[in-house]
Amino acid sequence: MIKGHGDDAYRYPGIRSDFSSNICATTSHQALMAHLASCPQLLSHYPEPEAWSLEALLAELHGIEPCNVIVTSGATEAIYLIAQTFRYKSVIPTPTFSEYEDACSCFEQKDDKTMLWLCNPNNPDGRVYDRFYVHDMMSKYDLVVLDHSYEYYTNGQLMMTRWECYEPRSIVIHSFTKTYAVPGLRLGYITAHESLTGQMRQFLRPWSVSALAIEAGKFLSEHPDLICRPDLAEAQRLRQQLLDIGIDVMPTQTNFMLCRMEAHDAGALKEYLARHHGMLIRDASNFCGLTCRHFRVAAQSQEENDALVAAIRSFIESRNE
Numbered sequence: 588m589i590k591g592h593g594d595d596a597y598r599y600p601g602i603r604s605d606f607s608s609n610i611c612a613t614t615s616h617q618a619l620m621a622h623l624a625s626c627p628q629l630l631s632h633y634p635e636p637e638a639w640s641l642e643a644l645l646a647e648l649h650g651i652e653p654c655n656v657i658v659t660s661g662a663t664e665a666i667y668l669i670a671q672t673f674r675y676k677s678v679i680p681t682p683t684f685s686e687y688e689d690a691c692s693c694f695e696q697k698d699d700k701t702m703l704w705l706c707n708p709n710n711p712d713g714r715v716y717d718r719f720y721v722h723d724m725m726s727k728y729d730l731v732v733l734d735h736s737y738e739y740y741t742n743g744q745l746m747m748t749r750w751e752c753y754e755p756r757s758i759v760i761h762s763f764t765k766t767y768a769v770p771g772l773r774l775g776y777i778t779a780h781e782s783l784t785g786q787m788r789q790f791l792r793p794w795s796v797s798a799l800a801i802e803a804g805k806f807l808s809e810h811p812d813l814i815c816r817p818d819l820a821e822a823q824r825l826r827q828q829l830l831d832i833g834i835d836v837m838p839t840q841t842n843f844m845l846c847r848m849e850a851h852d853a854g855a856l857k858e859y860l861a862r863h864h865g866m867l868i869r870d871a872s873n874f875c876g877l878t879c880r881h882f883r884v885a886a887q888s889q890e891e892n893d894a895l896v897a898a899i900r901s902f903i904e905s906r907n908e
Contacts, residue, residue: 596867603865604891606884609710609843610768611740611817618813619769622806623799634798637791641804645776648808654781655752657788658804660795662736662762662775666690669732669758669777672787675702681876682845684710684734688875700729707745708737711871711883713839715743722746725756730783736762736775740817740841748778755780767807768815774800817842822886828896829884833903843885845871848903853882856902864898 596602638658646653659665663686670677670690676698677691687704703724707716716724724731738745738761751757763774774796777784807813822842829836835847848856853870860866871881886892 599861599867601865602861602867604887604895605867606887606891606895607867607869609737609740609841609883609885610765610770611815611842611885613817614768614813614815616769618810619767619803619806623803626799626802629798629802632798634794634796634801636793637788638796638801638804641796641801641808642776644805644808645778649748649752649778651749651752651778652781655778655784657777657779657784657791658796658801659775659777660797660800661764661773662734662760664773664795665760665775665777666734667693668787668790669760670694671790673700673702673730675700675730677701678703678728680705680709682711682871682874685874687732687734702730702732703728704732704734706734706736708741708743708841710737711843711869711874711877712837712845713741713841713843714837715741715745715840717744718746721757725754729756731757732760733757734760736760736765737841739766739814740843742819743840752778752780755782758783763804763807766814769803769807772800772803773797774804817886821889821892824889825884825886825892825896828892829899832896832900834899843883845877846882846884847878848880848882850880851903851906852879854879856882856899859902860895860898864894866895866898868895 596605641658642656643653646656666686667690671694674694674696676696678701679687683706705716748759751759758777758779761776764770826836826844829846837845853872857868857870860868869883871877871883872879
């Protein structure tokens with residue numbers, strides 16, 4: 588679904604408020620940009636064939652071994668790497684991130700083993716699978732893939748990375764994109780038992796992670812103050828405001844939420860908000876299991892959220908006339 592994700596502001600000139608992307612952009616990139624600008628020599632040499640130096644640093648931070656870490660060119664590459672390596676029959680609860688199904692469809696799946704994919708917190712509805720549920724799923728499936736891309740966007744209790752690396756039935760995906768709001772870097776990583784990472788390394792492409800991305804990853808990992816943490820109280824306030832104007836909004840434990848209109852089309856709402864208010868939302872109709880009435884928003888500032896609610900109310904009123 589390469590053209591079906593959020594943050595398609597390139598299609599709408601004049602967007603001032605982007606509610607379509609789940610990324611919490613509440614941090615400054617000035618320090619990172621200054622650091623990368625001081626390393627121009629990185630452009631003149633090949634990067635490490637595999638990002639060993641960053642893997643070692645991440646392992647130290649998590650209290651695990653470097654063999655438990657694989658750095659990838661974004662969380663999406665991690666998803667495709669897992670699907671290619673194991674090719675188990677996949678179980679994918681819906682609605683959820685479409686790339687799990689897309690990745691699995693690229694490779695012939697075996698029927699003798701099963702693999703469960705869990706986005707946690709889940710995109711698009713923001714629900715969290717607690718560690719007791721995840722532990723129970725590990726007893727029912729040969730492998731459980733946990734996408735923790737939004738792990739810093741919730742107060743929910745997730746599984747601990749160190750514990751998971753002792754468990755040969757789970758793989759965890761992490762995302763620099765979400766954690767530090769740097770989608771342009773294309774940087775993510777996997778943590779798992781060495782018996783699993785060993786199999787995945789056989790399918791790694793050399794130099795898939797650029798030298799600049801590796802250097803940025805090391806810099807960011809050593810600056811936890813740059814981690815993005817959304818205002819979850821403001822997200823709940825936005826949810827209540829949307830409920831108050833008649834929008835059905837699923838409970839969420841993060842900064843984004845799945846919404847449904849009773850009698851109007853989400854695509855039409857998206858076009859209206861973009862063209863008339865300079866706001867961008869995510870039309871969620873292309874998520875498996877959802878309808879043309881579903882959309883997703885990620886909370887922004889209080890002022891922007893208030894303006895969004897007012898604009899949606901105006902849309903609904905104009906359609907009801």
